[in-house]
Amino acid sequence: MTSMIKVLLAEDQSMVREALAALLGLEDDIEVVAQVARGDQVLAAVGAHGVDVALLDIEMPGCTGIEAAARVHREFPRVKLVVLTTFGRPGYLRSAMEAGADAFLVKDAPAAQLAEAIRKVLSGERVIDPTLAAAALAEGANPLTEREREVLRAAADGSTNAELAKALHLSQGTVRNYLSTAIQKLAVRNRAEAVRIAREKGWL
């Protein structure tokens, strides 16, 4: 072979990360040259190792894989980005694409698709599950405003209106208004459902 494909692996759970490394290690044209456990370590590692492809989990401490993807895309536009996630939320796919991802894989998919996706993005292809792509398009864009998202996110842990108001420097009435509009936009009956639905769609 002319040269190995250099891959960075970003995933917070060591066992999964090292297992994925073992999996990719079985491919004789792929070499895992760096592993990180936090989103905020991705950029530095990409710079340090001259990687060809970054494989990014979404759920990570530090920053999400999507944010990391956006940064890498800005700083190193030639590095290919594969986003890997547990949750096939259409909103995630949308954000990942906006962040410049070249492939979007769910961990439910067969392992063989991983190496395959790495080779495909390197040859300029994009890799997206067609079912997910359809779902993302069918779902439409996130209807929530930035503020509504913030309030909903803050309300997710069961905080009361008074606590939300204090935390976000808003009046209690305003908090209620935002939650009310969010509840209506999501067509649900209370904040708890709103949080759940927004999460499921990847809108939070």
Next chain:
Amino acid sequence: MTSMIKVLLAEDQSMVREALAALLGLEDDIEVVAQVARGDQVLAAVGAHGVDVALLDIEMPGCTGIEAAARVHREFPRVKLVVLTTFGRPGYLRSAMEAGADAFLVKDAPAAQLAEAIRKVLSGERVIDPTLAAAALAEGANPLTEREREVLRAAADGSTNAELAKALHLSQGTVRNYLSTAIQKLAVRNRAEAVRIAREKGWL
């Protein structure tokens, strides 16, 4: 070597499952003889392949890895059980141990501990993260009654009292009473927090 250690791998996410298989495949005394993606397929697979060790993820469709562990323990008491989970919830550890697990690992732990744990349980040892064990002991037992757990579980998706009452064949007042006592036992201020805390502790 005299004989390979036969391992069953139960984990719903194909990519993770096959990656773990690749990882274990690197060990020359371990052989993954079966893989399943659902909890309710574990028992049959254990019976069919004469496995020495079953490696069980907790979060799985069909039934949880803990339930699967309990069944295997009843039917095949000589099969060693390693429970693997994303979440280091003390309540999970407790339930896993009660189900007859020999080892309890979190996916955060270094990959090397996996093969190590498999060898240790086969030699009769138990493998438990000491930090987690301490947390499980410090936390005490689940204070919620079966009914309180059920109601809380049903309330987790944001259902209203009326819906809960209908779904559980209870009066609305009774639903409120159960939620109220659960809220007090968990020392929180509303059902949303109660759900969150109970989840975190693995009491749901």
Next chain:
DNA sequence: CGATCCGTATGACATCTGTCATCCGGCACG
């Protein structure tokens, strides 16, 4: 410039939620 949307806020109102006291029947434990 006017229309529209966002962020913020208030007040009033209806409904939902959480608490408490109280009750019943059943079951377990000393």
Next chain:
DNA sequence: CGTGCCGGATGACAGATGTCATACGGATCG
């Protein structure tokens, strides 16, 4: 046998939540 605890229920009450109308300043867009 009494004393608890659990499952189940009712009614009353206070406080939290959700809805609606309305308002104002700023931004954006035609």
